Amino acid sequence: MIAAHADWSMAPGKRWMAQAERLGGRWHALAPRLVGDTARLLPGLLADGRPVALGLDLPLGVPRDWAAGRAEADFPAFLAGLVARPEFFRVAATLAEVSAAQPFYPARGIKGMTRASHAAALGLAGPAGLSRLCDRATALRPAGAPVFWTLGANQSGKAAIAAWRDWIAPALAAGAPVSLWPFAGPLHGLLAPGRVALAEVYPAEALRQLGLKLAGSKRMQAPRRALADALRAAMDRLRVVSSPALADQVEDGFGSAGEDRLDCVLGLLALIAVLDGTRPDHIPDDPWIRRWEGWVLGQTDMPYAISG
Numbered sequence: 001m002i003a004a005h006a007d008w009s010m011a012p013g014k015r016w017m018a019q020a021e022r023l024g025g026r027w028h029a030l031a032p033r034l035v036g037d038t039a040r041l042l043p044g045l046l047a048d049g050r051p052v053a054l055g056l057d058l059p060l061g062v063p064r065d066w067a068a069g070r071a072e073a074d075f076p077a078f079l080a081g082l083v084a085r086p087e088f089f090r091v092a093a094t095l096a097e098v099s100a101a102q103p104f105y106p107a108r109g110i111k112g113m114t115r116a117s118h119a120a121a122l123g124l125a126g127p128a129g130l131s132r133l134c135d136r137a138t139a140l141r142p143a144g145a146p147v148f149w150t151l152g153a154n155q156s157g158k159a160a161i162a163a164w165r166d167w168i169a170p171a172l173a174a175g176a177p178v179s180l181w182p183f184a185g186p187l188h189g190l191l192a193p194g195r196v197a198l199a200e201v202y203p204a205e206a207l208r209q210l211g212l213k214l215a216g217s218k219r220m221q222a223p224r225r226a227l228a229d230a231l232r233a234a235m236d237r238l239r240v241v242s243s244p245a246l247a248d249q250v251e252d253g254f255g256s257a258g259e260d261r262l263d264c265v266l267g268l269l270a271l272i273a274v275l276d277g278t279r280p281d282h283i284p285d286d287p288w289i290r291r292w293e294g295w296v297l298g299q300t301d302m303p304y305a306i307s308g
Contacts, residue, residue: 003022003268003275004017005056005270006057008159014260029235029240029241030243031243032261039167046195061295066100066129079169079180095121103148127146131144134289145157177196179198182294184197187297201270201271203263212266270298
């Protein structure tokens with residue numbers, strides 16, 4: 001089996017992927033590499049026909065309040081249909097341009113803009129309606145960004161656009177051997193020879209799932225370097241054997257600009273933990289989560305606020 005995790009971005013130079021293969025009861029992990037040409041990503045992972053589990057640091061799902069009026073059966077069907085509607089991915093410059101057919105906002109900073117006004121432009125009752133349940137804060141971590149928000153450091157909309165538009169939606173529309181967790185069912189049931197199971201993995205959640213804590217910002221090399229011993233211990237617990245290049249990067253804190261490389265390694269380890277049963281393949285018993293919103297792999301905590 002192959003496990004991989006990609007830390008996604010609108011910028012190709014910030015898309016890093018860590019990969020491992022399971023052999024003889026152990027996972028053999030390679031150093032992060034740039035994803036490169038997205039058209040070659042899935043064929044490359046499937047080159048030898050093994051089952052592939054691919055974690056992605058980007059939203060796989062949309063909020064229930066927004067999806068309530070959709071005619072499609074679920075998020076994968078909706079996503080495949082976006083191939084015929086490229087205007088969906090155009091980021092609105094003003095609130096007047098925001099609509100259900102063009103929900104991403106804002107294209108740039110505008111004085112006085114708020115998530116409340118964004119929600120109102122989408123016909124939602126309030127800003128909480130912009131978020132999926134898995135985006136909201138839990139006892140273990142702060143809130144993630146709403147799917148359709150595209151401004152600032154705490155946003156995931158641009159990564160969603162880049163991945164949905166450029167390769168996931170076309171792959172689904174073309175009938176590629178791709179399944180989306182949790183919409184298609186539990187992760188282990190999606191692992192078949194010659195197929196890729198995609199799952200959302202959130203590095204901030206993964207850090208906590210692995211029992212790790214950064215002593216400072218992950219954007220700084222010193223805290224990443226200080227994490228090395230604990231990260232190696234987590235790898236040992238998960239029976240992950242590092243390549244020499246990966247071992248060197250862990251020791252060095254992944255270099256001077258290594259935030260994305262650390263994130264993809266954290267995502268890979270969280271994915272391996274679920275694949276091997278160290279973490280549960282938990283999917284809340286909520287039809288909106290299973291059909292439209294999706295969930296974060298390995299997350300067991302429900303958010304503080306379930307509604308509103």
